[in-house]
Amino acid sequence: xxxxxxxxxxxxxxxxxxxxxLEVEGAVTQRAVLDALEARYPTLRGTVRDQQTQKxxxxxxxxxxxEDLSHDSPDIPxxxxxxxxxxxxxxxxxxxxx
Amino acid sequence: MSGVRLLVxxxxxxxxxxxxxxxxxxxxxxxxxxxxxxxxLKGSPVDPNRIYASxxxxxxxxxxxxxxxxxxxxxxxxxxxxxxxxxxxxQWYDGTxxxxxxKRVWHLEPSLSDPETAYxxxxxxxxxxxxxxxQTWQELPGLRSAKGNLWQPGAGGMCLHTILLDPSxxxxxxxxxxxxxxxxxxxxxxxxxxxxKGLKSQFxxxxxxxxxxxxxxxxxxxxxxxxxxxxxxxWDVMRSDNSGDLWTEVSDNLPSDFGFPIDVHAHExxxxxxxxxKSDSEHFPPDGxxxxxxxxxxxxxxxxxxxxxxxxxxxxNVLRDAMAVDSLDQCGIYFGTTxxxxxxxxxxGDTWKxxxxxxxxxxxxxxxxxx
Numbered sequence: 001x002x003x004x005x006x007x008x009x010x011x012x013x014x015x016x017x018x019x020x021x022l023e024v025e026g027a028v029t030q031r032a033v034l035d036a037l038e039a040r041y042p043t044l045r046g047t048v049r050d051q052q053t054q055k056x057x058x059x060x061x062x063x064x065x066x067e068d069l070s071h072d073s074p075d076i077p078x079x080x081x082x083x084x085x086x087x088x089x090x091x092x093x094x095x096x097x098x
Numbered sequence: 099m100s101g102v103r104l105l106v107x108x109x110x111x112x113x114x115x116x117x118x119x120x121x122x123x124x125x126x127x128x129x130x131x132x133x134x135x136x137x138x139l140k141g142s143p144v145d146p147n148r149i150y151a152s153x154x155x156x157x158x159x160x161x162x163x164x165x166x167x168x169x170x171x172x173x174x175x176x177x178x179x180x181x182x183x184x185x186x187x188x189q190w191y192d193g194t195x196x197x198x199x200x201k202r203v204w205h206l207e208p209s210l211s212d213p214e215t216a217y218x219x220x221x222x223x224x225x226x227x228x229x230x231x232x233q234t235w236q237e238l239p240g241l242r243s244a245k246g247n248l249w250q251p252g253a254g255g256m257c258l259h260t261i262l263l264d265p266s267x268x269x270x271x272x273x274x275x276x277x278x279x280x281x282x283x284x285x286x287x288x289x290x291x292x293x294x295k296g297l298k299s300q301f302x303x304x305x306x307x308x309x310x311x312x313x314x315x316x317x318x319x320x321x322x323x324x325x326x327x328x329x330x331x332x333w334d335v336m337r338s339d340n341s342g343d344l345w346t347e348v349s350d351n352l353p354s355d356f357g358f359p360i361d362v363h364a365h366e367x368x369x370x371x372x373x374x375x376k377s378d379s380e381h382f383p384p385d386g387x388x389x390x391x392x393x394x395x396x397x398x399x400x401x402x403x404x405x406x407x408x409x410x411x412x413x414x415n416v417l418r419d420a421m422a423v424d425s426l427d428q429c430g431i432y433f434g435t436t437x438x439x440x441x442x443x444x445x446x447g448d449t450w451k452x453x454x455x456x457x458x459x460x461x462x463x464x465x466x467x468x469x
Contacts, residue, residue, distance in 0.1 A: 009133060009158060013174065043174040047158040051178060059157040093157040 002033055003088035014041040019088055028083035031074040048091055063090040102424045103466040104432055106440060107136035110458035112151060114169045121430055121444040124453045138205050138419055138462040142213040146466050150216050150232055152203035160202055162232050175232040179220055182239035189250035198222045207261035219258030223275040238287040245310045252277035252313050259418055260317050264324040277313035282342050293342030315358045316418045320367035328370050330360040335372055337397045348397020353384045359421035364429040368396040373416040382413035392447050406450030419462035426467055434460025
């Protein structure tokens with residue numbers, strides 16, 4: 001099971017109080033994880049990545065295993081601890097403002 | 099028992115304020131959608147328990163919420179606002195062409211006859227319609243054919259912020275866009291024409307015959323006389339007696355004719371309200387005095403309404419969607435400020451009282467009346 005940690009606003013929107021756990025078929029990539037997340041919680045479509053372009057929204061960031069994965073290709077495998085479910089994939093609202 | 103429900107959208111959530119017909123004691127519920135910008139909420143005139151809300155965030159984009167129980171519970175519904183076909187480009191601040199890009203929903207206008215039907219005014223300016231209770235939205239692309247390539251954003255973005263449905267003619271719709279102008283459809287939204295003749299924007303738009311490009315801040319009508327329109331433009335308060343074919347200025351003795359909202363008394367079609375703001379570079383009331391101005395002559399001959407409003411050191415703004423009226427026998431007037439106050443008058447503006455003083459900046463106020 002893949003563990004995904006959502007920011008507070010998206011937890012509220014999805015109606016969950018903690019990390020979510022997702023089954024991902026095949027290679028565990030950003031795209032595969034986000035596809036599984038949106039399939040499980042359709043209300044999150046468009047909140048993490050643009051529905052038309054499939055690009056990450058500008059003020060959303062991805063982290064795992066203390067690494068910033070925001071600029072990685074959505075199709076490369078995520079770190080092994082994420083794929084094994086020992087570490088969560090963090091979706092984070094970027095700090096913005098002053 | 100009669101009563102009023104106010105739907106208040108703010109920078110950090112939605113609030114629902116309720117009172118009985120005396121409108122002296124108010125209950126406040128919220129924040130709903132805490133932390134999100136709520137540009138607008140509005141209830142169906144057919145089924146007041148059906149409320150639509152625009153929830154948006156710079157981080158996570160656009161959400162549309164729907165309530166079927168008067169705002170007690172909410173359900174996230176359709177949020178795909180896809181322009182029809184290739185949307186092309188519009189004018190950008192520097193005079194170049196810029197691609198049309200959806201940013202947010204500014205205004206939701208439920209149908210006058212069907213609670214499942216509603217219109218959404220969005221940025222970049224376009225009009226969308228749902229007929230399935232906001233599960234899906236379809237653009238009415240004829241609007242952007244009305245010289246859309248010449249429209250350009252105002253300082254607040256290129257937003258479609260006003261939608262007026264003609265109660266006497268289901269085929270007639272008015273909209274207003276900053277900074278493109280006012281537009282009218284006579285075929286239920288298929289085709290549109292600019293209705294900006296008579297508007298003068300000397301500095302922003304030197305061509306006196308320009309069909310589009312006017313910074314219209316808000317338009318309003320009384321349901322008994324839908325051919326008469328009132329407008330708060332960037333500068334100037336205007337009036338049209340022929341459905342927007344020609345506008346004349348009615349600013350007269352206002353201390354400033356800059357402002358955002360304009361509204362009409364529920365029972366007196368010639369009584370209108372504005373909130374003068376000092377200028378486009380100083381978005382606060384002239385002299386630090388928060389004054390609503392009322393004209394009982396459909397414009398001109400304005401009188402200041404100050405009883406209960408701060409008359410010194412007040413530097414808030416009142417945004418375009420942040421004024422509303424109820425339709426109880428003694429008409430109630432309401433407005434919210436960027437300082438978080440919501441003011442109410444239960445006597446057509448003669449006296450005012452703050453219902454709440456410390457909400458986040460108020461973006462919109464709508465009133466639902468329960469006779």
